[in-house]
Each structure stands twice: as C-alpha cells, then as structure tokens.
Amino acid sequence: MTAPAPTAAHVTGSPAAAGEPVIRLDGLTKRFGSGADSLLALDDVSFEVRPGEVVALLGLSGSGKSTLLSLLDGLQPPTSGDGTVLGTALARAGRSELRALRRRIGFVFQQFHLVGRLSVLENVCTGALGSLRGPRLGLLSYPRAVRERALDGLEQVGLAAHAFQRADTLSGGQQQRVAVARALMQEPGLLLADEPVASLDPESSAQVMRLLARVARERELTVLCSLHQVDLALSWAHRIVGLRSGRVVMDVATEGIDRATVMRLYEEVAAESAEGMAAAVAAGATVARHPVSASALVPALTKGD
Ligand SMILES: Nc1ncnc2c1ncn2[C@@H]1O[C@H](COP(=O)(O)OP(=O)(O)OP(=O)(O)O)[C@@H](O)[C@H]1O
Numbered sequence: 566m567t568a569p570a571p572t573a574a575h576v577t578g579s580p581a582a583a584g585e586p587v588i589r590l591d592g593l594t595k596r597f598g599s600g601a602d603s604l605l606a607l608d609d610v611s612f613e614v615r616p617g618e619v620v621a622l623l624g625l626s627g628s629g630k631s632t633l634l635s636l637l638d639g640l641q642p643p644t645s646g647d648g649t650v651l652g653t654a655l656a657r658a659g660r661s662e663l664r665a666l667r668r669r670i671g672f673v674f675q676q677f678h679l680v681g682r683l684s685v686l687e688n689v690c691t692g693a694l695g696s697l698r699g700p701r702l703g704l705l706s707y708p709r710a711v712r713e714r715a716l717d718g719l720e721q722v723g724l725a726a727h728a729f730q731r732a733d734t735l736s737g738g739q740q741q742r743v744a745v746a747r748a749l750m751q752e753p754g755l756l757l758a759d760e761p762v763a764s765l766d767p768e769s770s771a772q773v774m775r776l777l778a779r780v781a782r783e784r785e786l787t788v789l790c791s792l793h794q795v796d797l798a799l800s801w802a803h804r805i806v807g808l809r810s811g812r813v814v815m816d817v818a819t820e821g822i823d824r825a826t827v828m829r830l831y832e833e834v835a836a837e838s839a840e841g842m843a844a845a846v847a848a849g850a851t852v853a854r855h856p857v858s859a860s861a862l863v864p865a866l867t868k869g870d
Pocket residue numbers: 597598604605606624625626627628629630631632633860
C-alpha cells in the first residue's frame with residue numbers, strides 16, 4: 566500500500582496549552598571538555614514544550630540536536646542553566662531520580678536497536694523491563710498482561726500480523742514502528758526521537774512520522790523529534806525549534822509557515838560557512854575537502870588564537 570504523501574493537512578494546530586510544560590529549559594548550556602579545546606554544544610537554550618505537542622528539532626549536523634535529547638533524557642548533566650523534564654530538575658537530580666525520569670521517557674533511535682534474533686513481540690515486551698523485577702529470557706518469561714499489552718501495541722502500529730516473526734526479517738520502516746511500540750510499553754510521559762527516519766525511504770519515513778503524530782494525539786503524548794527533513798517537520802509537527810551552533814535560532818508554529826522560511830535555518834549557515842571558508846583561505850588556512858558546518862568551522866578557525 567502506498568503511504569499518502571505528507572501534507573500540512575495532516576497536522577492540526579497546537580494542542581490546548583493545558584497543564585505544566587513537560588519540558589522547560591532555561592539557559593541550558595553544555596560544554597564538552599575544558600580550556601581552549603572545549604566545545605560549546607548547547608548555548609543558553611531556553612524553550613518550553615507543552616503537553617501533547619509534537620515538536621521537531623531541526624538543524625545542521627553538529628548543531629546540538631542529539632546532545633539536547635541526551636540531556637533531556639538525563640544521560641548527561643548540563644554544564645549550566647536549568648532544565649525541567651516531567652517535573653525533574655536536570656541540574657539538581659540525583660542518580661536515582663534520573664533513572665526514574667528515564668523510565669518515564671520513551672526513546673526512539675535512528676538505528677531502531679531491536680534484538681534481531683528475538684521475535685517482534687518479545688522486542689516490544691522488553692519495553693516493560695524497567696517496571697519488572699529481574700532479567701527475562703524468552704517471551705513466556707513476561708507476565709501475560711505485558712504480552713497482551715505488547716500485542717495491543719503492535720496492533721496500534723499495524724504490525725500484529727508479524728508478532729512471531731524474527732525482528733531482523735522486517736523492513737527498516739517496520740522495525741522503527743516496532744521500536745515505537747516498544748517505547749510506548751513504558752507508558753511514557755514524553756517521547757524523544759533522535760532522527761527516527763534518517764535511514765528510511767521517503768514512504769516509510771512518512772509512515773513513521775504519521776504514527777508518531779497519531780500516538781501523540783491519541784495518548785496526549787508529548788513528542789520531541791530531531792529531523793533532517795524539513796517537509797516532514799512541516800507536515801507532522803506542531804512546532805519547529807531550529808538549532809544553529811547550539812543556539813535556538815528559530816521557534817515557530819508549523820501552521821501557516823512556508824518552507825522557504827524554515828530553509829533559512831540552513832541557508833544562512835551555508836552562507837556563514839562560505840564566508841568563514843573564504844576568510845580562512847585568505848588567512849592561509851587549509852580547508853577540508855568535505856562540507857563543513859559553521860559549528861565545525863568556528864573552532865577550527867579560532868584554534869591557536
Ligand atoms: N561526548 C562528546 N564529547 C565531545 N564533543 C561532543 C560530544 N558529543 C557531541 N559533541 C559535539 O557537540 C556538537 C553537537 O553534536 P550533536 O551530536 O549534538 O549534533 P547533532 O545536531 O545531533 O548532529 P547530527 O545531526 O549529525 O546528529 C558537535 O560538534 C559534536 O562533535
């Protein structure tokens with residue numbers, strides 16, 4: 566079956582601004598390393614995400630998208646500033662609080678991270694491991710209620726017919742839908758997705774994004790998803806947050822916005838890179854043969870100052 570081409574008609578306006586923000590960032594900053602060689606990956610990032618919102622995080626490679634998602638998931642601490650996720654203050658939380666936070670956040674990865682030799686259903690069951698005691702081996706080691714919920718989840722992502730197939734026999738798009746079903750087993754209060762469609766063909770990409778938008782709507786689930794595809798962001802997200810060199814440079818509702826406006830996020834960086842390259846060449850620098858983003862270029866230009 567051919568997936569319908571995504572159009573802006575698939576996403577309606579932002580959900581009502583009811584309730585506390587699920588994510589509240591206030592000057593969040595992340596620096597890797599120290600001294601002259603340190604790198605500012607996130608620079609004074611401030612924004613909020615409300616319950617039920619689907620937000621696309623856009624920006625060139627190296628702009629800080631994955632770093633931001635990993636901070637929100639409590640995997641690494643901010644260097645300064647504050648961020649609150651599902652009521653947990655990232656900068657002040659102890660290890661056990663962060664572990665508890667991670668159990669309430671579903672995470673979908675670019676490479677799916679399924680266990681290929683296990684059945685599709687068992688892969689989905691593993692999403693419940695955080696709430697079960699002890700290790701599990703084999704589908705029947707999971708409580709019946711978990712298996713039933715996993716099957717419901719597969720139904721929801723349209724893959725119940727594949728429940729007993731090995732996960733590695735599915736297509737990439739199907740595997741990503743299984744990964745979404747696995748994340749939903751946590752009954753998360755927030756779903757983070759790091760380039761979930763980067764390795765998929767356009768049709769599968771649209772299917773996965775449509776699925777994320779649908780579960781967000783049906784479960785009033787908040788979704789923050791990094792993407793490289795502007796059209797998918799415009800079609801499936803309520804809002805776009807654009808990062809450039811670790812800074813938020815765009816925060817717009819997708820309703821009524823045109824593609825050209827969003828593309829400025831990339832064009833201006835390309836222009837800055839070109840200017841920076843020209844200046845570097847004029848100053849006698851050796852220029853890399855592969856494309857260089859502004860965030861990669863700036864440290865290279867300033868090194869040794
Ligand atoms: N653990 C780390 N140590 C040092 N530098 C890091 C680390 N993680 C990320 N960085 C740097 O931080 C910057 C932001 O990287 P990040 O992976 O967040 O970007 P991104 O926007 O997700 O890129 P992509 O779209 O390619 O995934 C990059 O310059 C990267 O090299």
